[in-house]
Amino acid sequence: MYSNLPNFVLGFHGCDKAVAERILLHEDKMRSSDNDYDWLGPGIYFWxxxxxxxxxxxxxxxxxxxxxxxxxxxxxxxxxIIDLGHCLNLLEQSSLDVLRRGYEILKIKLNNLNTPMPENKYGFGNESKDLLRRYLDCAVIQAVHEYNKETGQKPYDSVRGVFFEGRDLYPGAGFKEKNHIQICVINPNCIKGYFKPTEPIEGFDIP
Structure with missing residues (x-):
């Protein structure tokens, strides 16, 4: 009922300047990430x-x-500029319920195969106390996509999630230094266009 967000959102992708320029000139295309630790499963990632x-x-x-x-x-x-389309929006309850069911589906599947559940892991080495390698979360989201495909349900165009990352913003804070929302675009047609971010012009308000 509420999986489609009514507005476009702006996303930002970190890459090499030469790659960004080729994409802006339509000389190259964005490519999906498909690591088994990707936070929101396979797709094109934006902040x-x-x-x-x-x-x-x-x-x-x-x-x-x-x-x-x-x-x-x-x-x-x-x-x-992104239209999230049919979105597994992990900021709203029904999508979180879907994800929980995805975990149960994955657990049954792996139990039948006598395969251990993947686990989320900290950092890359010892430099972080954040769960940066999301093997479990990635597998659960993949299980949701596979279930939808096997049962003929509408596939998700995108996945959206909020993450609490980094050190406390200040002593006793409930906020972290790197809190953010990530978007994983599965259907590339959700991306309506690209642009080069600009700096504010002095002397003018920002609407």
Whole structure:
């Protein structure tokens, strides 16, 4: 009933500047990520309304090139106008209920195969106390997609989730330094266009 959000959202993807420019000129296309630890399953990832996090992520990939498909020379943020379509929106209750059922489906399937459940794991090495390797969450979301396909239900166009990441923003805070919303676009037709983020012009209000 409420899986389709009524408005476009702005997403920002961190990548190399040369890649961003090729996409803006329609000389290249975005490619799905399909790591088994991806937070929201396979798809094209964006930070919702957060160009700075996209830049930060691209800078991280430049510093840790083994985590990137291609080396990043000059970190950049690529903006996108996104229609989430039929969205597994993990900020609302019915989608969370779907995800819980996906976990139960996965558990039954793996029990029948005598295969252990995957586990979410911290960081890459010892540098983070956040669950950055989401093997379990990725597998559960995949189970939801597979169930929809097997039962002939409408597939999801996108997945949207909120994440609480980083250190406390201040002592005793209920907020973290890196809280953010991520979007995983499964259906590339949800992306209505790309743009290069601009800096504010001094002397004018920001509407």
């Amino acid at each position: 919702e309304n957060n160009p700075q996090r996209a830049i930060d992520y691209a800078q991280m990939l430049r510093d840790y090139p083994n985590r990137s498909r291609k080396p990043i020379i000059e970190p950049a943020s690529l903006g996108a």
